[in-house]
Amino acid sequence: MPNYDFVIAGGGLAGLSLAIQLINSPLRDRSIVIVDHDAKTRNDRTWSYWSDHPTLFDGITCRTWDQLHLASWTGEMRVPLRRYRYRTIRSSDFYEYARHELLQLPHVTWLRGKVDAIEDGGDSARVSVNRESIAGRWVFDSTYRQSNLLVDTRYHHLKLHFKGWEIETAQPAFDPSAATFLDFRTPQNGATRFFYVLPFDERHALVEYTLFSALPLLPREYEQAMQTYLREVLKIDDYHIARQESGVIPITDRPYLRRLSKRPDGHVMSIGMRGGRIKPSTGFAFTRVQADSAAIVQSLLKHDQPFDIPEDSARYRLYDSMLLDIMEREPERIQSIFAALFKRNSIEHVLSFLDEQASLAQNVHLFATLPPLPFLQAMARVGRSRERVVEVA
Ligand SMILES: Cc1cc2nc3c(=O)[nH]c(=O)nc-3n(C[C@H](O)[C@H](O)[C@H](O)COP(=O)(O)OP(=O)(O)OC[C@H]3O[C@@H](n4cnc5c(N)ncnc54)[C@H](O)[C@@H]3O)c2cc1C
Numbered sequence: 091m092p093n094y095d096f097v098i099a100g101g102g103l104a105g106l107s108l109a110i111q112l113i114n115s116p117l118r119d120r121s122i123v124i125v126d127h128d129a130k131t132r133n134d135r136t137w138s139y140w141s142d143h144p145t146l147f148d149g150i151t152c153r154t155w156d157q158l159h160l161a162s163w164t165g166e167m168r169v170p171l172r173r174y175r176y177r178t179i180r181s182s183d184f185y186e187y188a189r190h191e192l193l194q195l196p197h198v199t200w201l202r203g204k205v206d207a208i209e210d211g212g213d214s215a216r217v218s219v220n221r222e223s224i225a226g227r228w229v230f231d232s233t234y235r236q237s238n239l240l241v242d243t244r245y246h247h248l249k250l251h252f253k254g255w256e257i258e259t260a261q262p263a264f265d266p267s268a269a270t271f272l273d274f275r276t277p278q279n280g281a282t283r284f285f286y287v288l289p290f291d292e293r294h295a296l297v298e299y300t301l302f303s304a305l306p307l308l309p310r311e312y313e314q315a316m317q318t319y320l321r322e323v324l325k326i327d328d329y330h331i332a333r334q335e336s337g338v339i340p341i342t343d344r345p346y347l348r349r350l351s352k353r354p355d356g357h358v359m360s361i362g363m364r365g366g367r368i369k370p371s372t373g374f375a376f377t378r379v380q381a382d383s384a385a386i387v388q389s390l391l392k393h394d395q396p397f398d399i400p401e402d403s404a405r406y407r408l409y410d411s412m413l414l415d416i417m418e419r420e421p422e423r424i425q426s427i428f429a430a431l432f433k434r435n436s437i438e439h440v441l442s443f444l445d446e447q448a449s450l451a452q453n454v455h456l457f458a459t460l461p462p463l464p465f466l467q468a469m470a471r472v473g474r475s476r477e478r479v480v481e482v483a
Pocket residue numbers: 099100101102103104105125126127128130134135136137138139203204205206232233234235252253335336337338339361362363364368373374375376377
């Protein structure tokens with residue numbers, strides 16, 4: 091049975107980010123295998139993120155903005171990003187860059203196949219791929235399997251839907267100086283729904299319809315919402331769809347296990363969405379995945395095991411739960427909450443809050459600028475369900 095130092099199950103954002111961090115560290119000579127059932131050549135999603143410092147991926151960003159645009163039926167605003175930049179990476183560029191960096195190294199292997207099972211052993215774990223076994227001293231799992239999807243009724247469980255059209259217009263139609271971060275000018279219909287627009291130049295943009303909802307949508311519902319937004323809000327009639335992307339991901343405030351086995355000495359770790367790296371209240375994951383990958387590598391270097399990483403903040407988990415609770419029960423309120431957040435706070439405070447970096451005192455100041463009632467009600471409900479969690483535990 092082939093034996094590796096690191097088996098990375100799932101070569102998407104989290105798996106490849108971890109592999110890149112490993113080969114940029116003193117662990118660069120260890121053997122790595124990346125297993126994915128997909129060839130990872132398609133531009134299947136577009137990642138945007140903000141940052142106030144250089145990242146490993148700045149060289150492959152396709153566009154950077156220094157202003158954000160926000161809109162709802164009650165008004166619009168433009169926010170200069172000051173020390174931050176908002177950046178976009180096409181996933182195909184990311185996959186190609188990762189392949190290029192990783193395949194130069196003789197001890198990195200790419201295996202095309204489906205991960206059927208992962209079994210933890212004493213000092214390594216076995217991964218079954220296309221019914222054959224490979225062993226890894228450490229296995230990092232970002233694959234989607236049934237156990238990821240279990241619903242625990244004590245927590246919130248929503249779906250985050252993305253449907254994007256990269257469009258080309260006949261006439262100049264976009265202002266490329268600002269990315270539209272949130273545009274709520276679409277009927278909410280019992281869910282939190284918004285658009286974001288990434289204008290690459292005056293005639294090309296990715297227009298993405300995004301919603302948090304408990305229920306699935308029919309394909310024609312996405313299309314109708316997008317056609318209406320383009321026609322009635324952006325006033326664009328003449329366009330061509332050059333590329334499409336879509337995805338539906340589970341969103342929950344249920345804690346995620348990072349050590350994926352009952353053994354205290356388990357050798358399987360969850361990463362990416364599987365490891366709870368998608369921020370529940372925003373759906374952003376890119377920056378969190380990079381920070382997590384860096385922390386895993388540091389833990390391996392210092393302790394010869396990957397689990398000594400920072401725990402998620404209980405305070406920010408509570409805020410996420412409150413926002414999910416409002417999204418679930420009173421989704422129409424979300425647009426006024428985000429409008430107040432950006433209107434009444436500096437961009438540095440908003441982004442450090444969304445990055446979970448702001449202090450408690452800064453949080454108190456920020457919450458004082460938001461409508462209090464929905465948060466007080468949500469806190470009471472979340473508190474009651476947390477009591478149920480303690481009773482059951
Ligand atoms: C359309 C879309 C747009 C998004 N935009 C943003 C954004 O702008 N900014 C942001 O921060 N986040 C965004 N996200 C959220 C998040 O960043 C992504 O979902 C991200 O790809 C999650 O990383 P991951 O590694 O956990 O999963 P993935 O990137 O999906 O990687 C998982 C990999 O595992 C493979 N796999 C799954 N099961 C198996 C199996 N059984 N065997 C073998 N291989 C398997 C898959 O083929 C895939 O390559 C977006 C998500 C979507 C769907």
